[in-house]
Amino acid sequence: MESRFQRVLLSLALALSLPLYAQEDTSENNTTILEGVINPDIERREIDESKIDSENFEMGLFAGVMSVEDFGSNNSFGVRMAFHITEDWFLEGTYGVTKTSKTSFEVLSGSDNLLTPEQRELSYYNLSLGLNLLPGEIFIADDFAFNTALYIIGGVGNTQFADDEFFTMNFGGGFRIFATDWVAIRVGFRNHLFTHNIFGVDKSVQNLEAELGLSLYF
Amino acid sequence: MTALVVASPTHAQGLLSLIPEKEGVQLEVMAPYIELRTGPGRGYPITHVAERGENLRAFKRMTDWYKVETTDGIMGWVRRDELDGSRAEDGSIAEFSTPDKLAYEERRWELGVAGGDFSGADGVTTYLSYHLTANISAELKFTQAFGEFSNIKLYSLNAVHQPWPQWRVSPFFTLGSGVMRTFPKPGLVETEDREDSALTVGGGVFIYISRNFLGRIEFNNHSVLTSRTENEEVDEWKAGFSVFF
Numbered sequence: 001m002e003s004r005f006q007r008v009l010l011s012l013a014l015a016l017s018l019p020l021y022a023q024e025d026t027s028e029n030n031t032t033i034l035e036g037v038i039n040p041d042i043e044r045r046e047i048d049e050s051k052i053d054s055e056n057f058e059m060g061l062f063a064g065v066m067s068v069e070d071f072g073s074n075n076s077f078g079v080r081m082a083f084h085i086t087e088d089w090f091l092e093g094t095y096g097v098t099k100t101s102k103t104s105f106e107v108l109s110g111s112d113n114l115l116t117p118e119q120r121e122l123s124y125y126n127l128s129l130g131l132n133l134l135p136g137e138i139f140i141a142d143d144f145a146f147n148t149a150l151y152i153i154g155g156v157g158n159t160q161f162a163d164d165e166f167f168t169m170n171f172g173g174g175f176r177i178f179a180t181d182w183v184a185i186r187v188g189f190r191n192h193l194f195t196h197n198i199f200g201v202d203k204s205v206q207n208l209e210a211e212l213g214l215s216l217y218f
Numbered sequence: 219m220t221a222l223v224v225a226s227p228t229h230a231q232g233l234l235s236l237i238p239e240k241e242g243v244q245l246e247v248m249a250p251y252i253e254l255r256t257g258p259g260r261g262y263p264i265t266h267v268a269e270r271g272e273n274l275r276a277f278k279r280m281t282d283w284y285k286v287e288t289t290d291g292i293m294g295w296v297r298r299d300e301l302d303g304s305r306a307e308d309g310s311i312a313e314f315s316t317p318d319k320l321a322y323e324e325r326r327w328e329l330g331v332a333g334g335d336f337s338g339a340d341g342v343t344t345y346l347s348y349h350l351t352a353n354i355s356a357e358l359k360f361t362q363a364f365g366e367f368s369n370i371k372l373y374s375l376n377a378v379h380q381p382w383p384q385w386r387v388s389p390f391f392t393l394g395s396g397v398m399r400t401f402p403k404p405g406l407v408e409t410e411d412r413e414d415s416a417l418t419v420g421g422g423v424f425i426y427i428s429r430n431f432l433g434r435i436e437f438n439n440h441s442v443l444t445s446r447t448e449n450e451e452v453d454e455w456k457a458g459f460s461v462f463f
Contacts, residue, residue, distance in 0.1 A: 045310040047276075053240045054279045056463075083329065085430060085461050087259045087281045091329070127331045127344055135261030147257040156333055156342050158362055163404050167340045167364035178257070181278065181285065217280070 055182055055217040058082040058090075062186065062213025068122055068161075069205035071100035076209055082130070084217075090130045092153065096209070097123045100161075114198070119162045124192060126170050128155025138177065147178040151188075159194050166194035172209075182217040242277030245286075245304040245312055252301065254294025258283035266292050276301065282316075317430040317462075323383050325349055325462035330434060332458020339365035343456055352383045357394070361454070368402045372440070374418055386426050394418040398442055415443045420454075433459050 059081050066076035078096030085091060100120045106112060130153035137145050154171035174188025192207040247268050254266040258280040268274060268288055276296075278285035283295045298314045306312040315321065328347045335341065340363065347357035354377065361372040374396025382388050398416040422436030435457045442450040 042305075043310040044313045045306060045308070046313045046315055047243050047306065049279070049315070051241055051243050052277060052279050052284065056279075056281060083461065083463075084281050087283065091331075091461060127342075132259070135257065135259040137256065137263065145256070147262060149259070149261075156331075158342070158364075165362075165364065165369045165401065167342065167362075181258075181280075 056084045058084065058092075058184075058215050058217050060184075060186065060213050060215030062096075062188075062211040064209055064211030064213075066096070066098040066122075066192075066207060066209040068098065068100045068207045070103045070199075071120070071122075072102070074098050074101055076211065078211070080213070080215075082215075088132050090132070090151075092128050092130055092155075093125070094128070094157075095123070095125045097121065115162055122159065122161040124157060124159040124168060126155050126157025126168065126192075128153045128157075128170060132176075149176050150174070151176060153188075153190070159192065161196070162198050164196070164198075166196055168192050168194040176215075184215045184217070186213045186215055187211070188213070240277055242275045242287075243312070244307040245274045245276055245301065246306075247272045247274060248304050248311075249300060252296050254286065254288075254292065254296055255283075256294065258285070258295045260297075262295070264294075266294050274304075284314075319386070319426060321430065322426050322432065322462065323352060325430075328355070328432075328460050328462045330458055330460030332434060332436065332456040334454065334456030334458075336361065336363035336365075336370065336454045336456075337452045339363040339370070341454060341456060343458065345460075347378065353380050354378070355380075357392070359394070359396070366403075368400050371399045371401070372416060373397050373399075374416065376418060380424065388424045388426075390422055390424060392418065392420045392422075392436075392438070398440070412444075414445070414450075416452075417441045417443070427459070430462050431459060432462065433457070 061079055063075065063077050065073055067073040076096055076098035078094055080092055080094040082090050082092040100122055103114060106114055130151050133150045133152060135147070135149045138148050139145050150173065152173040155169070157168050157170065159166045159168040170190050170192045172188060172190035174186055177185045179185060188211050190209045190211070192209065193204065195202050195204045197203065247270050249270065251267050251269045253264045254268060255262040255264050266288070273289050274286040276284040276286045282298045284298060284301055285293060285295050287293045298316065301312070302314045304312045326349050328349070330345050332343045333341065341361055343359060343361040345357055345359040347355045349355040357376040357378050359372070359374045359376060361370075361374070363370040363372075374394045376392045376394030378390050378392045380388055380390040395418065396416050398414050400412040400414070402410070418438050418440050420436060420438035422434060425433040425435070427433055436455075438454040440452040440454065442452060444450055
């Protein structure tokens with residue numbers, strides 16, 4: 001009798017406690033202990049890039065001085081648009097204008113005008129590949145640090161001058177100071193090389209331009 | 219009374235915030251640690267390190283760099299491959315797409331510049347193309363040639379067919395039409411500017427270089443439909459490079 005009661009009670013207790021142990025077993029072993037040992041397959045999913053602001057394009061205005069060989073140094077203005085391919089390389093398109101002045105010959109001889117006022121307008125466009133060099137920081141007073149980078153650039157384009165158009169190569173370099181992530185101040189120098197025959201014979205000219213500009217990244 | 223002492227230079231970034239920022243993507247760092255830099259480039263100094271388990275918000279991107287903000291409000295730029303493998307908000311592993319050969323095969327927009335010989339003159343071409351399918355793209359081209367006696371401007375619209383877009387060096391064929399404007403050099407007898415239609419047939423190869431760069435070598439034959447008795451044939455060779463995005 002005693003043993004039968006014992007058996008019934010023991011098996012009842014065992015039956016009731018089993019699911020508890022079983023539950024503990026699954027929850028402890030499978031999730032916490034095993035996770036440390038084997039990482040279950042977690043899905044790889046591409047992030048939603050539309051939630052992130054992409055700023056690979058740059059647009060800017062610049063003003064400076066352009067020296068057109070034989071035709072004086074004059075104010076120049078322009079716009080530029082760039083696409084930053086990597087942190088190092090960028091592709092830039094530039095359009096600029098300047099109004100040239102009289103050659104020394106025209107000034108000395110007094111009367112002869114080589115070009116009409118419209119012909120004196122020089123405009124150019126070019127497409128260039130740039131390379132950022134020496135990224136770093138500059139410090140102003142105690143409180144501010146600005147990111148900076150040097151760049152070198154070169155490319156090809158067109159110059160319109162004296163009722164004619166000339167194949168133009170350009171190269172140069174400059175310095176960029178980032179006021180914030182998306183505003184940069186640029187100081188640059190560019191040499192525009194082309195061959196013209198305004199004086200009757202072919203002449204290769206080097207035209208230096210120094211400019212100060214403001215760029216926005218978007 | 220306590221005076222606020224600025225111990226180290228603070229970054230000027232964030233002074234101007236006229237454009238509202240996007241909400242960004244929440245990430246949990248899974249790598250042992252990641253480095254936050256002051257700017258989007260490997261040369262800028264590291265100012266903070268976020269360790270495994272920290273939460274970040276990535277909200278801005280410039281080339282391969284993402285700007286992140288930690289829960290403490292510290293901001294910095296992190297390289298894409300360091301963020302790759304972080305845990306996203308939904309528990310999945312965040313994958314950051316890198317421009318690679320697969321992206322090249324699936325490219326949509328392409329912008330390029332090329333230079334070469336335009337029937338004896340120096341020619342410069344810029345083009346923008348849009349890929350309608352993996353094989354077919356539409357291309358808007360502007361070519362300028364600088365000759366001894368005249369300058370030429372050619373505006374054209376081309377269809378480009380690439381039979382094997384998955385090849386690293388992949389040939390293509392092109393057909394197009396456009397307008398060719400000829401500007402004789404001043405001082406010559408014939409000084410009238412001309413405008414003619416041109417039909418183009420050509421071919422070449424795309425060469426995938428790396429990342430989002432590709433090279434391109436091309437030959438074009440332009441048939442210029444002049445108002446004179448004979449049409450003009452112009453052969454053009456050029457080589458250049460493009461970026462896709």
